[in-house]
Amino acid sequence: MVQFYYHDNKDTLENFTEPHDSGKPVTQEELAAIGVIYKYITTQQELDALAKEREYKNRDVVNLNLAAFNNDLDAYNAKMQQFYKEHYHDDEEIRYIVDGEGYFDVRNKGDEWIRARLEKNDLLILPAGIYHRFTLTDGLKQVKAVRLFKDEPKWEAINRDSGKESDARLSYAQSIAV
Template sequence: MVAFFYHDDKDTADNFTEEHNSGVEVTEQKLKEIGVLYFNIENTDDLNSLASERNYKNRDEITLNLNSFNGDIDAFNAKMAQFYKEHYHEDEEIRYIIDGEGYFDVRDGGDKWIRAKLNKNDLLILPAGIYHRFTLSSNQRNIKAVRLFKDEPKWEAINRETNKITEARTEYVSSIKV
């Protein structure tokens, strides 16, 4: 079952895959206010319907676990660190969870982290330009997901530390101002 809550901001390099639930829940409405959409999709027909409605033309599947790195723990840990670095993309990021469990963190309008705990049948849409990060949960350290794309994927992660501001970021910030 999906859960949305404010992150407790007590993560370290050694414990970022823990739940970090501050105890303050976040509603789906609050997520919508920052452009994040959540769906529970029970079957392929419903996934295809949503993809058609939102004009997603391409998709692929990704599995993220130690086996997907041929048991190379250093390569696995390097990829996990890369995904957890705060960044945004110039396109929407869409993930439909087929199996496993993971966390997407997104920044709210006040620059606080909201954590979304996703499991099987959860689909999350992050708008272009939103700062976010991802990690597997320490419980499973495994996820299989469908990634959906409107066109060919543009997967440049624009890390916050670079201070690079693109049109996608500017448009996103304008869209959430009150």
């Protein structure tokens, strides 16, 4: 079952896959106010209809688990830390969870982290330019997700600490300005 809540901001490099639930829930309306859309999709037809509606022409499937890294724990941990580094993309990011579970964290208007705990059949759409990060849950530590793309897959992660602010980031920041 999907959960949205404020992150407790007590994460470290050792425990970022833990729930970090502050006890303060977040509504889907609060997410919508920052451009984040959640849907529960149970069939391929629903997923295909959403892709057509949003003009997504390409897709791929990503498997994140230790086996995907040939059981190389160092490589797996390095990739998880890379995904957890705060970043944005110049394109919308759509993830549909086919199996497993994970956390997407997004920044709200007040620059606070909101955590979305997603599992099978959950779909999250993040607008271009929103700061976010991803990790697997501490329990299952695996996810299989469909990624949707408008054109050819391209996911340059622009890390917040780089200081780079593309047109997509500036446009997004303006769209949620308080």
